[in-house]
Amino acid sequence: MAQRFAFLFLLVAAGGVLLIGKADPKIFDRTRMVVTDTLAPILDALSRPIATGAAIVDEVQYLVNLRQENAALRSDNARLIQWHTAARNLAAENKRLRGLLQFVPEQASQFISARVIADSGGTFVRSMLVNAGRADGARKGLPVVVGEGLIGRIVDSGERSSRVLLVDDLNSRIPVVVGPDRERAVLAGDNSRRPKLIYLAANAQVQQGARIMTSGQGGVFPPGIPVGVVSSINANGVRVESFVAASDLEYVRIIDYGLAGVLERDRRDGTARGY
């Protein structure tokens, strides 16, 4: 009898916690970060041997694909040499034009490198923990990138760990520009592997393979960080292949551009928040 009562009490308590968390997502932020900070060293230690194992699997795959890859790389190289010449010409031209305009260069940015120590798994939440916290200069709202481009932003920062909300999470909304025409849209995660573009103008011309970059609107992300490429266009909308799906996310970089974006301010309407 007493046990049954205790069980019902706990069931109601769990429901209560859920409702309180929904009503005010900030209320558990502190608890969350204290617990993750405490467990961060354990997670860090555990993620290392797994990384080694994955590296061995990679190594074997490389050896198997070596011949094919070599051929592909040769043809890539030939193509890239042409691009290299084009890029040098453009860079020189850009420099002269900037000189003409007396263009003020963008603010210098700081990079914080971090290791991914936990991954939420991805069934209903797309986020991960990295081993850099406030002590390392990470703070809420900063964009997180891998070599190719943006993968998410920090939604919570503890002393030595931070939670990164990936671009394909349900709660992720990023203002972007699409393709050479710089059509404006918002990249919205929906928990599938490929996030979709919403609020795209009805007459926008978007082509498969078009590159997507942050637009800088809203002041959270600086403009011009690559986010992905358009992977499919159909009646249900435009889907984007992001860098999250393609990379193995072992190390990431957190960029501090010195922007005081909207996420810094304490907003409670939920749209710009992580949870």
Add this chain to the structure above:
Amino acid sequence: MIKGTVWQRLDFVARNLTPLLVSLCLVIISVVPLRLPQISFIVPALALMAVYYWGLHRADLLPAPAIFFIGILQDILSGGAIGVNTLIFLAVYGVCVSQRRFFYGKSFLVVWWGFMVVTAGALALEWALMSVISETIIGPRPAYFKYLATIALYPVVAWMFTRIQRTLPVAE
């Protein structure tokens, strides 16, 4: 009751804590990144297996407050809304404890079948709760793959649990 030297008593306590510690380990393992981009989307519900197994076989060693604690930890580490897994684990535990007479002495296949049914309910509940919380209808595909991964991996984890259970003191 407990008799013997301090060490024997410590040993007894440690053995009795094993189900809880194993469950907590599974929670932590479930968030360690696998670094295999093709399959990292599908992570089996490891802690759910522990809740089901110990709820059926040794609920005395994993009481409801322990389940609450395991659920909260899972919610915190996975970064989702706090309370979702807590509620699901408690519900699964409640079902196990109330149905354990039915499963008593039955073959492993029956217990596995029970796990398939319970997990289907648990993941459907999780999907529904997450959809309500995020105020959108989430695509059910990831949940479906999680389901398959979870039931496929259950025999392996259950085999491990059985080995552990043999080392535990018998309930009074």
